[in-house]
Structures are given as structure tokens and as C-alpha cells.
Amino acid sequence: MLEATPLTEGWVLCHEGVGLPAVVPGCVHTDLLAAGVIPDPFLGRNEAEVAWVGRRDWTYETDLPTGSGHEQTDLVFDGLDTVAEVLLDGQLLGRTRNMHRGYRFDVTGLGGRLSVRFASAYAEAEAVRGKVGDRPAAYAEPYQYLRKMACSFGWDWGPTLVTAGIWRPVRLERWSTARLARVRPVVTVQQGVGVVELHIEVERTRVEAELTLEARVGGVRARGEVTGTRGVVRVEVPDAELWWPRGYGEQSLHDVELTLCHDSVVLDVWRRRVGFRSVELDTSADGRGTGFTLVVNGERLFARGVNWIPDDVFPSRVTRERYRRRLGQAADAGVDLVRVWGGGIYESEDFYDACDELGLLVWQDFPFACAAYPEEQPLRGEVEAEARENVVRLMPHPSLVLWNGNNENLWGFRDWGWEGRLAGDSWGEGYYLGVLPRVVAELDPTRVYTAGSPWSGSWAHHPNDPAHGTHHSWEVWNRADYAEYRSEVPRFVAEFGWQAPPAYATLRRALPGEELAADSPGMLHHQKAEDGNGKLARGLARHFALPEGDFDRWHYLTQVNQARAVAAGIEHWRAHWPECAGTVVWQLNDCWPVTSWSAIDGDGREKPLYHELRRLYADRLLTLRVRGEGLVLAAVNQAAGPWTAALELRRMSVAGEVIGAVRLELAARARAVAELPVPDGLVPDGAKEFLVVDSEGLRALYFPVPDREIPYPRPEFEVVAGSGSVTVTARTLVRDLLLQADRLGPDVRADRGLVTLLPGERVTIGVEGWETPDAAAARAALYCQEPAR
Template sequence: MCDVVHPRPESGDWSRTMKDVTQLTEGWSVRHEEALLPARVPGCVHTDLLAADVIPDPFIGLNETEVAWVGRRGWTYLTDLAHDSAHERTDLVFDGLDTAARITLAGRELGRTRNMHRSYRFDVTGRTGPLEVRFASAYEEAEAVRSLTGSRPNVYPEPSQYIRKMACSFGWDWGPTLVTAGIWRPVRLEHWSTARLARVRPLVTVADGAGRVEVRLEVERTRRGEGRPLTARASVGGVQAEVSFEGEEAVLELEVADPELWWPRGYGRQPLYDLEVRLSDESGPLDGWQRRIGFRRIELDRSADEHGTGFTLVVNGVRIFARGVNWIPDDVFPSRITPERYRARLQQAADANVDLVRIWGGGIYEDDAFYDACDELGLMVWQDFLFACSAYPEEQPLRGEIEAEARDNVVRLMPHPSLVLWNGNNENLWGFRDWGWEGELAGDSWGEGYYLGLLPRLVAELDPTRPYTAGSPWSGSWDHHPNDPAHGTFHSWEVWNRQDYAEYRTSVPRFVAEFGWQAPPAIATLRRALPGERPAPDSPGMLHHQKAEDGNGKLNRGVARHFPLPDDDFDRWHYLTQVVQARAVAAGIEHWRSHWPVCAGTVVWQLNDCWPVTSWSAVDGDGRLKPLHHELRRVYADRLLTVQPGDSGLTLAVVNQSAGVWRTSVSLRRLHADGSTVHEDVVDVTAGPRSVVRLPVPPVLAPAEGSAKEFLVADADGLRALHFPVPDKDFACPRPRYDVAVEPVPGESDRVDIVVSAHTLVRDLLLQADRLGPRAAADQGLQTLLPGERTRIKVSGCGFPDVQDVRAALFSVDTM
């Protein structure tokens, strides 16, 4: 675990007692052929080679293929280790080594590693000299393990399940194959005497109005420190506890009366309390540990009911419809992700009214900076253990590594109040049942023992304050299909792969943990990633940055169901794929939210990207917002108005996820394509807190089924819902006409307002602000305007653009 060291006090002699820490970030080299290149630690070999101009940027053009050799070679990192300390013990601590490494000091082996997701500690007391960390090729390590365990099925042809490494570095249907090596997390020397805090586990609970913290300590002692009496003190919220002990373990209990509770965003505040632990003996302080905790109660209601088996998160007694996004590593080179970048990306999630982030099992256990930001922003974290889309051997050497990895990370992450759920794997239980694995395995182990045995046992032992689920999707037992929508979590991929997004409305799963639709990144991102290329859907760079199987075919079929597919018009194709992505995800969320509490959450695939690519993300690889992000902000808002088609006609759903009553008057208008009113009425609705009101739309207001000339508009408190009976390509939509004005914002030189005034129906108007400049951003996404309506779009980062340039950056649906 990573220790937080308190500064020494201005008075008192701690020189021989309190632990000292020296960060080893400088003076590293990496050997490339006969040369030694400067190395950055933390870092990886790709970023070091990139900094030395040995390789081109693998994110640009087709360069990914040119650097494939890097992942198939071994690499050695070197430095000179010198230290002098009066302490009894000096440890060399690596928070992360990627991945199969042999560490030597002055020619003598310290140890070997084979897990990217663990920390390592070596006793180097009194030892100095050349320090070398020799990384074997991850491919070689994986093949060596495969030869011991035998082969197992995998969705991808790469050997990711035989090595405890970020699986998606071997490539995914949204990511490049860039197989890394290096010292990817901090490395340091820790000098200590007598004893140190080896493990601190705070079990935080709330009951009967009191916050309880049970702090479980494990210490490591030097030989001189064996049997010496130690004292541990803990404090939180003005409450202190102390215990003296002579063994290796101790427990302190603290109770805070009436603590302010931590809530997910939208449900309350996120107060955080400093929990401090000090270890000392009769001579003075020895070690310290500090984290921020939050008091809250987490439950997962998996009760059976008339609809099947539920899956509802309950926080502090409040049942929650989870408004979620899936998270992948934000960079295929994770050492480049700074705390500021974590914060920016997670703020983008919060800005989209997201309240849950699922960390997907093919990535990493993220840096503490990720969870710190979630604690502060009120973003609940669903944490996968790192297994994804593969059958995993349960034999050694993997089994021991997996247990050590799980212990490391459960203990490291459990102080964070944002962490609400441990999940055993991604899609492996489903894969066993549906993807032909069972016959291919012929009785060989495949991971079930991890998900249904080892991992729940470890969570129960180490972190019993949080729920655990065996996988996603998972129905709760083998009594039901693993991906049964009526039981537990459900992954909806049949729609994207084979159907129109309207098919999302045909079922009401209990919890939709994955679903999504693709679209390309922003234009400015494409221009940076594909320099010199005239982009087309099938141009070389576009195809290389599209990793999904038949990805463009699915994009085109998705567009063609609703619009004439553009011929040799990339800008139009790019716009329409963005429209369909936003509409598809909105269709699913609006339908499922309207069926709360039967459906208790949606987790969109995916929030972010790890490089510039066509994918399911709402934020592209350069951090630019797709229209989907703006649409998430609308459909994940506390209040949502939606019109849902069904076999018995149209339903108006008024969704109120706020804590207050929503009393509103809904204006319903049946309009002609030219904007004239055919019929209108007003419906008064009262929606209680955390509730949904569903009302049938009166037949006189519903456009006739198959009508190409009429549509329905519902308005309430600034919210709008639309229903068109036919696809856009079949609707008699007039050619859009609108005026555009550019207005300065007083006192702000780098911000303007774009005012669009509609003369006709304008469907899905979109300003692609990055066409005005790579830094430009707009505050709104897709909008539909009725004749006579106007919208004001706030744009920053582009100076004062010409009106014609603005018009060229504006797109809308036009099927004429």
C-alpha cells in the first residue's frame, strides 16, 4: 500500500524514529540497443522512446503498426541507488511495475515480479550500487504462463489472460495494441526503525445516527522491534482512540455522533473527514497514515419480486436510479494521466449529470487521484476486479498473483466513500454460457472459482462494508441465464450490433450495465490524428482508428435506417453518425428511466477514450465533447420529460429524480411539419420525489401512426420531448431555414454568443465549434427549433468568428 507520511514537527527529535521517505524519480535511464536513453519514472518505455525521437507518436495516422516491435522486446531501466540513513531498515518500494521484471542491486537479485496491479517491497538496508529493473516482453511472459496452464478462449487473439497486466494494452474494439513495459507508478526508499504500518483497513459504517470507524492495523517490525510495546492512536471528527499492543495486529474503534453523511451527487453534500493513524513506541512516533473518509451506508437490493430479481443501489436508505457511465483507462499509457486530467474528465461526467462511474475490468485499478475526485464530486464508483472477456486459468502462478493483487487493491481503495460496489468480472460468466467456451474448455478452469469463490471471500474478509457481485452481466445464480434482463445486471449489445435503436424499448431490464452506440471523434481531433489525410469513412486513417468488428458497417446501417446515407460527403456523414449516437443512447435511457423502479440504472458504454478513435465514447480521445455528452446532460437530469411509443399508443412519462415534488403543466401540441398547430392541450401533473408518472397521450393529440406530416411536442418547465411517427427520411420535413448572428460578450474577449433564429422546423441543430478553431467549445449540443424559435449558443476559444464560418460549422437534419 502507499503510505502518506506526515511532516516532522518543528520541535522534538524524530530523527531516529519517524519514517523517512525518498522519492526515486530522477536519474533513470532505459537501455535501447547500445545506448542509454533518459527515462521518466513513473513512465513507460513507449513514452521514453517517444521523448527521445526513437519512435513516432503511435496515436497519429498509422504509426501504431510501426511501433508494434516495442511490446515484443525486453527493456531494462537503470539508476544508481545511494542512500545513508540512521534507521534500522531501508525498503525499496515500487507502487507499480509493468509487468514481468527481475530487479537487481549491485548485481544481486532482489526479486522478480509478474503483476502490473500490485506493489512490491524489497529490503535494501545497507545496500547501494547499480539498480536494474529488467522487464521481459509481456508476450514472452504470457506464453510462458500459457505453456504451464494450457490455452483458454479469448474474445481477442492476444494473450491477455495469461499475464496480470492491463488487458486493453493488447488492443480492444476501441483501443490500439501498444503493449507497454516500465516503472509505471512511483518508486521510493522508505527508511524506518522498530515498526511500520504495513496495512491500515478502516471499516466505516453508519448505524443509529452514529458513524463508526473500526481501524484494523497490521505492523511490520524490525528484529530489534520484535515484542516491543507499541501504541497506535487514531482520530476522526474530533474523536480519538488509542491502543497498546505487542503483536503484529491491533484494532481501534471510534464513534462519531451525528456525522454529516456523504451522498451521491444530486442527493446531498459530500463531507469528508480526515482519519489519522499514528504509530509510536516509548521513544516517539514511528509511522503515520492519513486518508479522507465519508460516512454513508451502502446496500445492494437484489430481492426477488414479480418482475424477476432486482439490482438497486441503496445509499443511506434512499433507493437510487443509477445514472452511470463506463470508464476505461484515459490513456493507453496510464502513467501520463495526471490528477488534473482525472479531475477534468470526471468533472465532465458530473457535468453530464452522471452519478456513477463503473471502472471496467480490462483496465487498471486507477490512481488514488481518481477516487479522490469521485469522493469530492459525489460520483459513486463501481469497481471491477480486472478480468474481461476471457477465460482465465485458475492454476499457479496466476492464482497466487490474483489473490495478492485483490488484497492490495481492496485495502488501498476501501477508505474512499465513493466506492460502492465490487464486481468480479466483465462478461466472463456470460461468455462461458453463450460464446462457446464451455465445450472448448472441456472441464478446464476458466475463472468461475475467482468470481464465485476467491473474490467474494476476500471482500467479506477485508471489506465487509460493501456489496460484491460476481460479474456483469450476472443474474445472481446459474438458475437463470447470466444475461437475463429480468434478473440482475444486463448488457444490451444486440441492438448496436444488429438492430435499430428503437429496439431498446422492447424490454425493461432490471439494471443496464452496458449499452451504447458508436460515433467518430470531433473534427479537430481527427485533423490532429490524421494529418494530411482527406478523411472519408473508409480512408486509411479512419479505418485504422476504427477497431470494432464491422464498425463502419454498423455505423452506416444505423444512419441508413433514419437518413439517406451521404454519398462522398464526409462532413454530412460525420454529423449524422453523431446524431444517431446521441439519439440511440437517449432512446434507451428515456425508456428505461420511465420504468423506474423496475429498472434501477443505466451505465452507458462509455464515457472516455484512451486515444483518438471512433468509439462509443461521449468524450473523445482529445477530451472534446461529442453531442452525446450534451444529450446525457439532458436525459440524466433530475427532471426528464419523454414521450414513449408502445403497443397501446403513446405514453407521456414525467420522471422526477429530485427530492422535491414536481408540479408542472405539460403543454402537448400536435403540429404539422410546417409548424402549424393541429391540436393542443395542457395536462397538469404532480410527480412525487424519486418517482415517475406515466400518462396516456389522448388520441386526439397523437399523430397518426405512419404519418409523414405530423409530430408531437411536449413542453414543461423548459424541458421538451418530441415524437415523430416515422424515420426522418420518410418525414416531410421542410428544408431548414434560419438566421445566424454572432454577438460579442461584454468583458470577455474569447467568448461569443451564436444566435440562431428558425424560420422553419430545424431538427437537431448542431454547432461543431471545433471547426471554428481547435480550442473552441460550445455549451450546447443537438437542439430542435420550431418556426419562430431562437437559441443562444455560448462559444469560447475561437475569438470573434465570421458569420459565414459559423454557418459552415452549423448542421441540421435535411432529408430533402
């Protein structure tokens, strides 16, 4: 039986002739940080103080034991970041140049001092650039010249912290006769029967040995034989329970066990979980363009998505528990699709396991983003090797439904001035339209492949044409008011978003001792977007009277504006289902404390946007929108059954007077949108009026003018603080009430975000982690809209 021994102990990081204790898996920065050699790069402006780390070469060392009683011993690295030489007692075992691959070295009968020498990623990238020629990119750093996580080199939300290290597990594998070198599970559903077809490759020490295979899926077993180094076992599971995305059914998972034997002796065992489901992508043309609709088990979906970036700029720190917590937050917000963005990594098994269990569909980018990527060696061979390895590694996971070739590179070629600069040089098209679809078709035929995001389906249309395929909507954030989201209906919005700073407690931890201001030194350092603060200011000015010198008010309003902006897009696009078949918000998470587009900040705290997503991505949503001279109420029903309900519509003054009211009956089919025109007499007229629609705990609001023009009354409300809750009772209109719970204590959490109360209404906010409830403290942590100053 194959024996695996993790190599986690005794590692040292060589620094200036001294061996510092090293954690494996880990990286240089975290080891230097633990040893007190560098300050925390997430705090203040320390990022700049540790830039030298990425320019150095580094060596990790430990002692490798000998002896095993087996015929073969392999040294196995699941991930090395990135350019390394592996040596044993000074003898070269091999070289690596790809963070996204694993490596195996034969060390049979060997032992001694194991050294892993990492070259600077900068040095390698610059050497490759010198060989293949310069290529354009969205950022100045040379990330496209090596197969390393691109955002290590910084992004418009991330720090530049170019690290190195043994970032995934390393072990010794000892075995005899044969081992399972690769298992490729093709999982399908055929006329109600779940089929698992296991394609096996083995490595042998004995060519003559007769090898047998036994596979088990639940209680069903099947046998097969190995011919040479290959074999296939097919297991059929009658009446297999299907795996469904959350909100559509159960997440049925089935244990699979494959055993490799010789003369009834077990040599190796492979275990995974699979789910039976079918996946299609409907890209058929219609009168409005070219669709992009995911179809799972025959059910057409509106994808309620978020973009995922690495949850830490040092991915080795992301534990199984952290993945589960972050993805659990996504599921609790109503998300059913997570797009793993192409400037990051292929995540660990823990990520996809959590998505399998939570029913989160995974859209997986291949790691290419915002740059022209050379297609010459040494990169081309690495790209195909990493694609083959990771496609097979991730195949068992039913949550994975779509492979995507790249992020924004097809768009960049057409619109960002690349074509002229390249003058015929390679830039990645051969990967996205050649290598990658070929690999997916050969190895993983049960899943969808698309060449890029955005991508219109062919060069016959502009890559980011909203009428065809996937669309990235960034002109609004960059240049316009978020009301412009309502000006078009893309077929699938794969990226859009609006910035806001992180939670107050996150800022206080990240910027110790700093007097906070929108433009204070630390705030500016933790704002990586080009003209990010300028865009925040212009976005606020379109809606609010800007608070001069009041950081707390600025902080609150920017967070409100982020939630409002994303709501404007999602409400509009969901109301146009099935023409629009999905929204993927940029972005769910952050990799450090920063002003960004995230719903959950770098310390894991939920912004108001997060709580707004819970409303926007609920199965049922009410939204009001202008049509011609009138208003239309759209009732979005993504639930499995029809929605019939009574609606209460009230035209009100901001002073609290009901000007007009009516009750209407709503009837929306399952997975459909129903529209009702608002009666003319209920349409608000001018800045002093608004419309509110209520039904079964759902509410839609319509104010006809920006907040800066609304004569809000001075908010009056009562506050009661109890054990685990804060209750607010409104005496006036209280719009966008927000309890910033982290101001009560850094570990305090609230269970809801922005809420608007009419006079006499009451809300109880659940508060977790607050040990000494106090009404005065709660009132000080409450914010809402106020009269213009």
C-alpha cells in the same frame, strides 16, 4: 519517523546499448517517443510501426543512494508493468509478475546501480499459456495469461500497444523500530454514530518495543495498543454527517489520522479521508424477476451511470488534473455512477479522490474481461494477492460502493462456445464465485460484491437474462435498430451503446494530411470494432438517406444517430423505474483518437452524445412513447421533492403549423415516474406531423416515422456571433441543430449539443475559446436535418 524519498531523477532506459533519458513514473513507449525513437502511435497508422516495442525486453537503471541513519531501508515500487527482475549492482532483489500490485525490497545498508529488467509481456504470456494450456477469449492476443491491463493488447476501441515500465511511483522508505505495514479502515454508521475501526498491521525491527496507536477523526480521538504485529483502534463520531451521492445530499468527508508511536516518539503516520454512509444491494425476487437496486443511506437509487476505460492506453500519463477534468465532465452530465471496467486497472488514488469529492458512486470491476482465465499457478496466487492489496487500498473511499468479479466472463462461458472448448479446464469461475467474494467478505464487509457483469445472480438463470440482475444489451448495436431498446425492460442495464466518430478536430490531428472519408485508410485504422463501419452504415440507413461521398454530412449524422440511440434506451428504461434501476452507458471516455461508443473522445472533446446525456440524466425528464395505438407521456422525477407543473402539448406540421394544442397538469411524486396519456386528437398522423411537449424548459418530441420519410423544409435561420456566444433564430423547423465548435478552432468548445427549434424560436450557444467571432464562420460550423437529396 519514517522518511520517504521519491526516486524520480536519473533514470535511463537502455536501448541498443544507449541510455535514453527516462521519466519515472512512465513507460517504454513514452520514453521512446520523447527521445524521437518512435513516431506517435496515436497518429495515422503509426500503431503498426511500433508493434516491435512489445516484443522486446527493456531495462531501466538509476543510482541508488546509501546511508540513512535508520535501522531499515526499503525500496518500494507502487507499480511495475509487468514481468521484471529488480537488481542492485547485479544482485537479484526479487522478481515481479503483476502490474496491479506494489512491491517492497529490503535494501538496508545497500547502494549502487539499480536495474529493473522487464521481460516482454508477450514472452511471459506465451510461456504461461504453454504451462497451463490454451484458453478461449474474445480476442486473439494472450492477455488472460498474465496480470496486466488487458486492453494493452488492443480492444474493439483501443490500439495494441503492449508497453512496460515503472508505471507508478517508486521511493526509498527509511524507518526504525516499526512502521505501519497495513491499515484497513472499516467505516460504518451505527444508530447515527459514525464508526471508524482501524485494523492495523505493523512491521518491526524491534520485537520488544511497546507500540501505541492514536487515531483522530475530525476532533474525536482514540488510543490503542499493538500486540505483536496487530492492533485495532475504534473511533466513534457522534451525529456524523453522511456522505451522499451527487443529487442526494452533501459529500461530507472526514480527515482520519493514525499515528504509530514508541515512547512518545512518532514512528509512522497514516492519513486518509473517509465518508460515513451505508450501502446495500437489493436483489430480492419479485413478480418480474430478480432486482438489482443500489441503496445508499436507505435511499433507493436509479443509477445514472457511465462505463470508464483507462483514459490513456499509457496510464502513467493520466494526471490528477486529468482525472478531475474527465470525472468533472461526467458529473456535469448528470452522471452519478462510474463503472471501472474489468479490462483496465485499479485506478490511482486521484481517481477515487475525485469521485469522493464529486459524489460519483464507483462500481469497481476486478481486472478480468472477455476471456477464460486459468486458475493454476502462477496466476492464482497473484490474483489473491492483488485483490487483497487493492481492496484494502481503496477501502477509505466512500464513493466505492460495489466490487464486481469480472466483465462478461460468466456470460462468455455460457454463450460464446467456451464450455465445450475448455473440456473441464479452469476458466475463472473459482475466482468470481470463490476467491474474490471471500477476500471482500473478509477484508471489506461494508461493501457489496457481485460475481460479474452481466450476472443473473446464480446459474439457475442465464447469465445475461434481462429479468434477473445486470444485463449487457449488445444485440441492438450489433444486429438491430435502436428502437429495439424499447422492446424489453432489464432490471439493470450495465452496458449498452452506439458508435460515432470523434470530433472533427480530433480526426484532423490524428490523421494529418488525409482526405477524410468514412472508409479512408486512417479512418479504418482508427475503427477497431468488428464490422464497425458496416454497423454504423446500417444504423444510419434505418433512419436517414445516406450521404454519398459527403464526409461532413456522414460525420454529423453518425453523431446524431449515436445520441438518438442512447436516448432511446435511457428514456425507455428510466420511465420504467423502479423495475429498471439503472443504466450504465458504454462508454464515457476513450484512450486514444478512435471511432467508438464514447461520449468524450480521445482528445477530451465532447461529442453530441455527451450533451444529450445532460438531458437524459437530469433529475427531471419528459419522454413520449407508444402504448398500443396511442401515446403516453412519462415524467421521470428523480428529484428530492414532488414535481408539479403545467404541460403544453402541441401537434404540429413540419411546415410549422399548430394543428392542435392542449395544456395539462403534471404531478409526479419525489423519486417516481408519472404517466399521462396523450389525448387522441394530439397524436401525430403520418410523416408530415409531430408532437412537441414543453414544460419549464424541458421538451419531449415525437416523430412517428424515420427521418428519411419526413419532408423537412429547407432550414432557414439567422446567425449572430458575439463575444462568447452564437445565437440562432429559426424561421422554419430546424431539427437537430448542432454547432461543431471545434471547426471554428481546435480549442473552441460549445456548451450544448443537439437542439431542435420551432419556427420563431431562438437559442444562444455559449462558445469558449473563440477569439474572433464571425457569423459566416459560425454558420459554416452549424449542421441540422435537411430535406432528402
